[in-house]
Amino acid sequence: MANKELLALYNNDQLAADATDHLSSVGFTQADLQILTGCPYPDGAFGEREGKHRLYSFPFIGAACGLATAILLTAGTQVSYPLVTGGKPLLAIPAMAIISYEGTMLGAILFTILGTLFEMRLPRFGLGLYDTRITEGYIGISLTCPEERLPAAELAFRQSGAVDIKRQQ
Numbered sequence: 001m002a003n004k005e006l007l008a009l010y011n012n013d014q015l016a017a018d019a020t021d022h023l024s025s026v027g028f029t030q031a032d033l034q035i036l037t038g039c040p041y042p043d044g045a046f047g048e049r050e051g052k053h054r055l056y057s058f059p060f061i062g063a064a065c066g067l068a069t070a071i072l073l074t075a076g077t078q079v080s081y082p083l084v085t086g087g088k089p090l091l092a093i094p095a096m097a098i099i100s101y102e103g104t105m106l107g108a109i110l111f112t113i114l115g116t117l118f119e120m121r122l123p124r125f126g127l128g129l130y131d132t133r134i135t136e137g138y139i140g141i142s143l144t145c146p147e148e149r150l151p152a153a154e155l156a157f158r159q160s161g162a163v164d165i166k167r168q169q
Contacts, residue, residue, distance in 0.1 A: 004147050006154065007129035008162040009138045013041070016139040019160035020047040026156045028143060036130070036140035046139075058115025059108040066107020070100040129166050138163065 010016040020033060030049045035041075043050045074096045082090055117123075134140045143153050150167070157165050 002147060003144050004150055005129050005168040006143045006145070006150065006157065007036075007131060007166040008141045008143070008157040008160075009131055009133055009164045009166075010141070010161065011138055011163050012161075013045070013139055015161045016141060017046045019141055019157065019162065022160045023141075023143065023153070023156050026152060028145065028149075028153065028156075032144050034128075034142040034144075036134050036142060038135040038137060046141075053119050055112075055115050055119050058111045058118075062107040062109070062111020062114075063104045064107070065111070066103040066105070067100055069107065070103025071096065073103070074099050129168055131164070131166060133164075 008019065010019060016035070020030075020035075023033065024030070024047070033048060035046050035048055075091055078091055084090065128142055128144075131138070131140060141157070143157075145153050154165055154167075
């Protein structure tokens with residue numbers, strides 16, 4: 001069966017936190033849930049798992065790629081077009097250092113931007129259920145589950161004090 005999505009709205013953060021606990025006790029995992037709020041709450045405020053991120057690794061990978069590209073570009077250009085000037089070495093280290101620094105910074109910045117987009121899961125093409133009351137202060141809990149478990153999920157939402165429940169068509 002296909003997965004369907006439910007969106008339950010709560011007017012109180014404590015009710016939403018209790019709902020996540022109740023859904024866990026009924027057999028739904030934290031991976032099935034997504035908390036939607038109009039204002040920021042700290043991670044774990046609703047009993048959800050703390051998300052892991054790998055954003056710190058993107059600048060290091062980008063810096064290494066930028067440095068390698070800069071060195072290949074400068075050394076490759078000087079070796080491809082050898083121009084010996086006054087007995088100086090073919091590879092001019094001071095000139096290569098400047099370009100290597102710039103390439104390292106450019107790579108780190110570009111990979112940081114891409115990493116930020118990746119960690120935010122953007123672009124998101126298939127938008128799920130949403131209710132405009134979330135921006136007015138309500139808290140939404142989105143649950144993705146198999147179609148045969150929808151009645152159990154709906155009952156769990158109702159028992160935990162949901163103001164309204166929307167079902168994916």
